[in-house]
Amino acid sequence: MTKSAPKQFFNACSTGKADVVAQFLDDGTDVDARDEYGLTGLMWAGRKGRVDVARLLLDRGANIDLTDNTGRTSLFHAVAYKRYEFVRTIAGLGADVNVVDMHGWTPLDFARTSRHLKMVDLLDELNAIAKYSVNWTR
Template structure:
């Protein structure tokens, strides 16, 4: 019997791990982690398994990765965290899990934009309320000097912060 050995490069292994996260395959993620995969290993775009699993709406995969020690503050090549990705998509259930596991609500990407800003820009009012209730600062200014409060006013969502949150 002739056993064939398959050798994967570290980049290929990382790609397979990130793909498992993208698909929400908790069994395969567990196998990778049990075999010694470093949980916060980024792919070529800086995406970690946590960023990819949350962005694709895989709550069980996110919970597994967080339970195994994934860093909520890992960033992609644009400086965005997992919370930034779910904020603009409006995934409040995943956002709450990230916040409960230490995600910083005011973590700004390299352009200075916070998850609250993304929530406002994309009309995710439930997400904005969640972030505000978790302590997000509506007056943080991005690299262009614009705040989440400014964004809301520009979009005609006047009084959002005062009426909805008391902020």
């Protein structure tokens, strides 16, 4: 039987304490547990670029493409927080680079609109698509 996660679980995911995350999971915490915003441990790891925690969660069965209350995945959160290594790693593990959030944006739309040029280049390399045409120059 799995149980919901306390705030300490999400804190461990965001601070990169893989050993603490593993202990919570061993004690029965649901690997896809959500906080009050619908964020999972994998999303918290994505926000902070914690690749080691992401690998642990995925090895324990986390759903790579779960969405939060706004329709954003862990990859989308990593794009928003400019976590390049996390984006590259999780995309390589099969994460959807073209997920569409509640605003109709893909991660590439977000990166373009935010003028995260390095992230735009990475997403282009990963064959991401944009739903909207954003007029801007480098």
